[in-house]
Amino acid sequence: MLKIYAIGGYSQIGKNMTAVQYNDEIIILDCGFWMEKIMSYEGEENAASLPVESLYKYEIVPDDRKFFEEHGKQVKAIFSTHAHLDHCAAIPALAGKYKCPVIATPFTIEVIKRLASERKEKMPRLIKMKEGNFFEVSKNVKVEFIHVTHSTIQTVIIAVHTPDGIIVYANDWRFDENPIIEKKTNYARLKKISKEGVLALITDSTRVDDESKTFSEATVRSMFLDILPGVNNKKNLLIVTTFASHIERIRTILDMAKKLNRKPIILGTSMSNYINAAEKIGVTNFSKEAQIVRGEKNINKIMRKINKNRGGYLIICTGNQGEPNAVLTRIARNEFDLNLMPKDAVIFSSRTIPSPINIAQRADLERKLRNKGVRIITDVHVSGHAGREDQREMLEILKPKHYIPTHGGMVKLASAVDLAGEEGYELGKTSHILQDGQSIVLIK
Numbered sequence: 001m002l003k004i005y006a007i008g009g010y011s012q013i014g015k016n017m018t019a020v021q022y023n024d025e026i027i028i029l030d031c032g033f034w035m036e037k038i039m040s041y042e043g044e045e046n047a048a049s050l051p052v053e054s055l056y057k058y059e060i061v062p063d064d065r066k067f068f069e070e071h072g073k074q075v076k077a078i079f080s081t082h083a084h085l086d087h088c089a090a091i092p093a094l095a096g097k098y099k100c101p102v103i104a105t106p107f108t109i110e111v112i113k114r115l116a117s118e119r120k121e122k123m124p125r126l127i128k129m130k131e132g133n134f135f136e137v138s139k140n141v142k143v144e145f146i147h148v149t150h151s152t153i154q155t156v157i158i159a160v161h162t163p164d165g166i167i168v169y170a171n172d173w174r175f176d177e178n179p180i181i182e183k184k185t186n187y188a189r190l191k192k193i194s195k196e197g198v199l200a201l202i203t204d205s206t207r208v209d210d211e212s213k214t215f216s217e218a219t220v221r222s223m224f225l226d227i228l229p230g231v232n233n234k235k236n237l238l239i240v241t242t243f244a245s246h247i248e249r250i251r252t253i254l255d256m257a258k259k260l261n262r263k264p265i266i267l268g269t270s271m272s273n274y275i276n277a278a279e280k281i282g283v284t285n286f287s288k289e290a291q292i293v294r295g296e297k298n299i300n301k302i303m304r305k306i307n308k309n310r311g312g313y314l315i316i317c318t319g320n321q322g323e324p325n326a327v328l329t330r331i332a333r334n335e336f337d338l339n340l341m342p343k344d345a346v347i348f349s350s351r352t353i354p355s356p357i358n359i360a361q362r363a364d365l366e367r368k369l370r371n372k373g374v375r376i377i378t379d380v381h382v383s384g385h386a387g388r389e390d391q392r393e394m395l396e397i398l399k400p401k402h403y404i405p406t407h408g409g410m411v412k413l414a415s416a417v418d419l420a421g422e423e424g425y426e427l428g429k430t431s432h433i434l435q436d437g438q439s440i441v442l443i444k
């Protein structure tokens, strides 16, 4: 018997959680936050330490209560695909009660550990497993990590091998032919498991309605090379804001600082947390080439130094969504000893996540910057999610018997099954729309 449970991530973009059952054994794949709910609540840092009941109440975590009641004892292991909070951040709050280990790549485990340090719950055993390896859940169920490119490092596609067939869980991913730090996706392995027979593909559908292919991380490097000569001069302040977890992007920005002969300064807690995690596992060594500053007093000290030699530095920080507590937003509110002046430039190496609260906060931030005469360059960015043509390529490589889109609300899921339709899948027979709380038996 093979059954899939859609616990979270099938009715919205966020709080991803899926379970796969083979006979009486179950494994959980991902367990993350709904970021939009956090933003409308009171900020990421505070939300991470909320009591479990509040996390459920505000819909920040997947609602696994009924699933746990009925099947909690059958769960043998929890796996996470990558370090983005919508895939792993609910683990510290929810995983303990399942009384089983949590397995993820070393970078993801470091991030989970840091998140867990903010909570009281006893964490289950955390096991680091590198890409390319298998975890033997039982005699019948083996879980494989296959490397895939995405917008944070050490992301994996999870292949669940069972006697009934292979379930491939690809959530999130993009096909990047020119990654900056990482290797390309392990296409050879995907082709191999395709030959063995993939029973179902559960896939990220966030950008399936984008009628294109998602371009490589290397294209962002060329965008920077186009932009920087025009905004760089000896007297102006240069700020680049991006996502804290985007280690490859930060690598590119550090290279740009070197090119401009500006000293890179990385500011803020969340960015330094992710960088620390990457350094701990030996993937990067950013602290050798950049000054990483956290803590109010230290940030203010460096701000005074930057203010005296504005053309000598390049500030890298969070705040690209206009989050009220992020460094860039606070700079714009004059909370530090650093004055923004006309002709200073802020480059948004990001895209605004299209939720009403983000759009409003980001507009407010841009207005504050413009009022000070700051030049703004937006969308120096490529997405971490697969476009429609990448999705098609994945289907063609894996040739799964069943197609189950996730990581989207109804509109995204409908667009995904529409694409599957173009590839010969039939809704209700071989392609399936599930909503949170629903399940599907693929083999009786």
Ligand SMILES: [Zn+2]
Pocket (backbone or CB within 6 Å): 082, 084, 087, 150, 151, 172, 384
């Ligand atoms: Zn992601």
